Structure formats: structure tokens, C-alpha cells
Amino acid sequence: MSDKEAERMTAGEFLKQARQKANKTQKQIAEVLGLSACTVSQWELNYRNVPWEKIHEVACAYGLNETEEAELIKLRVSREEAELIKLRVSRRNEVEQTPSEFRVFYGLITLPKKARERVVRAMRAYETALEEE
Numbered sequence: 001m002s003d004k005e006a007e008r009m010t011a012g013e014f015l016k017q018a019r020q021k022a023n024k025t026q027k028q029i030a031e032v033l034g035l036s037a038c039t040v041s042q043w044e045l046n047y048r049n050v051p052w053e054k055i056h057e058v059a060c061a062y063g064l065n066e067t068e069e070a071e072l073i074k075l076r077v078s079r080e081e082a083e084l085i086k087l088r089v090s091r092r093n094e095v096e097q098t099p100s101e102f103r104v105f106y107g108l109i110t111l112p113k114k115a116r117e118r119v120v121r122a123m124r125a126y127e128t129a130l131e132e133e
Contacts, residue, residue, distance in 0.1 A: 011075040012046035015062060019044070022063040032061040049076060052110045077109075084108070084120055 019029060026040040033040075033054070042048040043058075050058050055076065059069035108119055 009075065010046050011049065011072060012044045014072055014075050015050075015058075016044040018062040018064055018068065024062075029061050033057060052076075084123065 019026070025037075026044070027037045030037040030040045039048070043050050050072075055073060056069065059072060064072060108116060111119065
């Protein structure tokens with residue numbers, strides 16, 4: 001797969017390819033996770049996102065390695081979250097990242113979407129204020 005194809009791939013397409021590569025059915029994945037095959041189908045069709053708290057469990061059920069799990073997370077990240085990640089990476093040289101920053105980030109991505117959007121807006125305002133100083 002080319003880099004351009006990977007960039008256009010959705011989390012659902014990624015999961016479907018991983019499942020097919022592992023020669024598993026949606027029903028088999030669902031049984032391992034204790035969910036319905038309908039839920040797995042909705043993930044693969046991008047009707048629903050895999051819940052953040054289930055990402056690792058889902059990656060294991062699909063037989064993903066650590067690199068593939070990281071790719072799934074990358075594909076699952078919303079636009080606001082992607083901007084937040086870019087912001088943290090751009091600040092890496094200015095501020096030493098601590099384990100607490102990673103806990104804060106994980107806490108952020110597990111928030112409901114509307115709450116997460118409010119936090120991201122507040123962080124953008126804060127970053128803008130810092131840049132103006």
C-alpha cells in the first residue's frame with residue numbers, strides 16, 4: 001500500500017483489512033470482544049468509532065501489532081485531537097514532556113466529543129495567548 005493510500009484510509013477500512021488479513025469474520029471478532037457483529041460492522045463501515053477505552057482490546061482481537069495499533073489510533077483521532085497532538089509535538093523542544101502530560105492527553109481523548117471540543121478550544125486560546133506574549 002502506498003503512503004497516499006494509507007493517508008486516505010479510514011479507521012474502518014484499516015480494521016476491515018486487518019480482519020481479512022487475520023482470516024477472521026466480523027462475528028468472530030464480536031465474540032472475542034463480547035459485542036454484536038453489528039457493532040463490528042458499524043466500525044468497519046465508519047458508522048461508529050471504536051470507543052477509546054476499547055482500542056487496545058480491539059487491536060488484540062484483530063491481531064494488530066504495536067505499530068498497527070498506533071496506526072489505528074492515528075486513524076481514529078479526530079481533527080481537533082490531531083491539532084492538539086501537533087501542538088504538543090511542536091512544543092516538545094520548549095517543554096519537557098512528563099508522564100502527567102500523557103495522562104492528561106489520554107484523559108482528553110476519552111472525554112465525550114462536546115467536552116473534548118471545549119477543552120481543545122480553551123487550549124487553543126491559551127496557546128494563542130502564549131504566542132502573543
